Amino acid sequence: MRKENHTTEASESKTHEESKLETKKLKSLSDYAHTLQLAWHGLLVLKNSCFPTSMHILEGDLGVINGLLKDHLSGGKLTQLKIAQRLRLDQPKLDEVTRRIKQGSPNGYAVLLATQSTPGASAEGTFPAVEPSLQRRLLRNLVSYLKQKQAAGVISLPVGGAKGRDSTGMLYAFPPCEFSQQYLQSALRTLGKLEEEHMVIVIVKDTA
Numbered sequence: 001m002r003k004e005n006h007t008t009e010a011s012e013s014k015t016h017e018e019s020k021l022e023t024k025k026l027k028s029l030s031d032y033a034h035t036l037q038l039a040w041h042g043l044l045v046l047k048n049s050c051f052p053t054s055m056h057i058l059e060g061d062l063g064v065i066n067g068l069l070k071d072h073l074s075g076g077k078l079t080q081l082k083i084a085q086r087l088r089l090d091q092p093k094l095d096e097v098t099r100r101i102k103q104g105s106p107n108g109y110a111v112l113l114a115t116q117s118t119p120g121a122s123a124e125g126t127f128p129a130v131e132p133s134l135q136r137r138l139l140r141n142l143v144s145y146l147k148q149k150q151a152a153g154v155i156s157l158p159v160g161g162a163k164g165r166d167s168t169g170m171l172y173a174f175p176p177c178e179f180s181q182q183y184l185q186s187a188l189r190t191l192g193k194l195e196e197e198h199m200v201i202v203i204v205k206d207t208a
Contacts, residue, residue, distance in 0.1 A: 029196040032187045033115045039065045041117060042079040043130065044142060044173065046153065050080070050134040051142045054117040055201055058183050060110030064205050068157040068169045083153035086146075087172060094179050097172055100204040111183050112201040114173065115139065140197035146175040157203070169205040 026032050036056035043050040057065070071078045087093050101109050116139040130136050146153060153173035162168045174180040180200035181188070188194060 026190055029113070029187060029191065029194055029198050030115050032190060033113050036113065037062070039110070039112055040069055040077060042077075042081065043134075044114075044139075044153075045080055045082040045134065046142060046145065048133065048135055049137045049141070050130055051137055051139045052117040053114050053139055055112040055114045058111045058113050058200070060203075061107040062110065064104075064108060064110045064169070064203055065112070067167050068171075068203060068205065070158060072158070072160060078159055081155055081159065081171065083155055083173065085154040085156075086149060086151035087154050089150050089152060089174075089177055089179065097179075097202060097204075100170075101202065103207055104204045108205040108207065110203045112203070113184070113187070114199040114201050115196065139199070143175045143197040143199060146173070146199075147177075167205050169203060172202040172204075174200045174202065 026035070033054065033056045036058065038054060039057045039062060040053075040055040042053065044053045045051075066077070069078050069081070070076075087097075101111075142153075152175070155171040155173075157169045157171055158166055176194070176198065181194075183200050184194060
């Protein structure tokens with residue numbers, strides 16, 4: 001028990017050197033993700049499959065995530081996001097996403113790292129229940145599907161449509177590709193290579 005207390009105290013008063021040592025211990029992208037702030041935890045849904053996912057913020061504004069991923073019924077965050085469209089990974093489409101990010105800077109966009117989530121991994125409580133019609137699968141299956149289609153998954157936000165004066169926006173889920181890697185340069189420097197299946201999520205708020 002004393003050892004645990006010591007760990008807590010140490011984590012509260014980390015020196016710069018300790019932080020550097022800790023960075024070197026990171027072995028996987030999941031380890032790296034846990035050094036970032038958890039922004040969303042739930043299920044990505046495609047057709048009849050659901051993929052437990054954790055999203056940690058890489059850059060941008062947390063307020064965009066909280067605003068656009070809100071569950072209007074409960075007032076909390078959505079626990080399920082259904083991919084209904086695809087965006088081909090060709091240059092004109094990617095340029096359009098980049099343009100929207102620039103237009104939304106500094107507080108109208110967010111970029112997140114999505115990794116496989118494990119039940120109970122959320123700091124926000126229990127893992128969301130899975131509907132009987134959905135088959136729970138690993139995130140790498142969704143990544144493989146999007147890679148094969150050479151596309152990003154697209155979700156219009158807020159889910160269920162805007163009510164009144166709500167903000168609207170789009171979520172893009174990118175499999176590993178040249179576009180997504182530009183947001184993972186820090187992870188790449190820390191880990192050397194990114195072997196684990198992952199996605200980069202871009203959320204942009206529509207500008208009036």
